[in-house]
């Protein structure tokens with residue numbers, strides 16, 4: 001390992017590269033003699049840009065090709081936004097390390113900044129391709145006109161200007177990483193817009209049998225974030241949801257207790273099912289499944305059944 005270069009696979013978007021560079025420099029600080037190289041990999045989600053995410057279907061749009069490179073031995077490590085990683089990994093790979101979560105909130109970039117969601121102009125046009133964001137915004141503000149918005153962060157900011165939208169929804173973590181914090185016109189607190197599963201955390205994926213890589217990564221693992229993300233992903237897995245369903249979840253470790261809030265919504269915002277559970281920190285996966293079961297019994301089964309039915313037709 002000391003002679004050979006350590007290869008990190010990443011998507012080529014500016015945000016993905018920032019994240020991979022961050023992991024690279026963290027590893028080099030921890031292991032000064034380590035030679036690290038970034039390998040850019042295009043994923044299906046990067047290739048197909050003219051179709052709304054919700055219509056492409058399939059899970060792992062932003063990770064599959066990178067996982068194949070790991071399995072082939074072309075790279076030693078994959079850096080992902082955790083929220084893009086499906087709940088089921090291919091055999092032979094593991095998410096060895098979850099980094100400390102950055103700001104988990106969604107936010108609005110606005111043509112004219114506002115103090116509250118309620119202050120947006122009547123009928124304001126807002127861009128997002130996320131069903132989760134669409135549903136929650138429409139639930140609070142049924143008058144909003146939501147338009148589809150694909151592409152990386154820079155593309156979306158440009159489209160917002162070009163199309164004269166009143167605003168777009170983006171993850172605060174991504175905007176801050178790219179140095180766009182001053183573009184944030186309004187933070188959406190989790191009580192108003194529950195974040196995507198694992199939003200703000202990075203997942204470092206490697207081969208299960210690659211002990212040398214495990215040792216290199218160990219110091220980057222953030223156990224508190226990992227427990228939160230475990231609860232959120234167990235919730236998502238029980239609902240069989242990917243990033244294309246209006247499902248949200250946010251867990252917080254407070255002292256030694258984990259509080260998980262989960263949500264399933266109708267895309268038009270007409271119905272939002274939301275509940276919370278707390279548990280001891282070592283029961284993260286159980287609480288995620290339990291919360292999903294509660295929502296399924298309260299009608300989430302109906303909402304998701306209709307959605308999955310549509311997706312297949």
Ligand SMILES: NCc1[nH]cc(CCC(=O)O)c1CC(=O)O
Pocket residue numbers: 081082083084169170171172173174198199200201202
């Ligand atoms: N779906 C793309 C994506 N994946 C992760 C982030 C933000 C960074 C993060 O959540 O860690 C974004 C952009 C966005 O949703 O605005």
